[in-house]
Amino acid sequence: MSDLQKKLKQMKGLLPSQQQWLERLVFQLEFNPYQLIHLVGGPGTGKSTLTLAIADLLSGDFNLALLKAEPELTPVRVRQHLVESWFGFCKDASRTLLQLVGERQSEQPLALVLDQAEQLPLELWAELAELPCLVVAATLQPDPHAELNLPLPALTLEDATLLLQDQQLSTL
Numbered sequence: 001m002s003d004l005q006k007k008l009k010q011m012k013g014l015l016p017s018q019q020q021w022l023e024r025l026v027f028q029l030e031f032n033p034y035q036l037i038h039l040v041g042g043p044g045t046g047k048s049t050l051t052l053a054i055a056d057l058l059s060g061d062f063n064l065a066l067l068k069a070e071p072e073l074t075p076v077r078v079r080q081h082l083v084e085s086w087f088g089f090c091k092d093a094s095r096t097l098l099q100l101v102g103e104r105q106s107e108q109p110l111a112l113v114l115d116q117a118e119q120l121p122l123e124l125w126a127e128l129a130e131l132p133c134l135v136v137a138a139t140l141q142p143d144p145h146a147e148l149n150l151p152l153p154a155l156t157l158e159d160a161t162l163l164l165q166d167q168q169l170s171t172l
Contacts, residue, residue, distance in 0.1 A: 002030055007057055015159040034147045039138045041152030047138035051115040054136050062111035069119035078124055097127040
């Protein structure tokens with residue numbers, strides 16, 4: 001069993017379908033050198049919860065940045081956040097990510113876990129594609145440029161039972 005699989009088995013607070021989705025992701029990461037993976041699901045399907053779980057899962061093996069993209073984030077602010085997350089400081093975020101990252105060394109591979117990825121400025125997608133960086137992006141729709149689009153499953157009866165047990169409500 002790999003380190004990621006061991007860490008996943010110890011994670012708490014996830015629905016059974018989310019746990020299964022993460023098992024699929026870990027399997028893909030173990031055997032395929034993907035650079036861009038999209039977690040695809042509609043509003044309220046647990047994308048934000050999974051982005052946090054993915055960040056926790058990858059944090060030991062990757063130099064990790066976690067970002068929730070919002071419309072008011074400019075490319076400069078996003079670059080600054082990423083470089084500060086990966087390396088602790090950023091003097092001038094007006095240059096491209098490749099230029100900013102190229103100046104620094106990282107003992108671990110870079111990873112970005114991105115929530116609300118459809119809000120990320122388009123120019124940054126091109127910059128991210130140039131980097132040796134794993135990007136796991138939560139989106140509403142599949143992306144034809146992603147190497148892997150992993151759709152979130154609908155809630156299962158087992159999920160509903162778990163969610164409703166505190167209220168002592170029946171799933172039926």
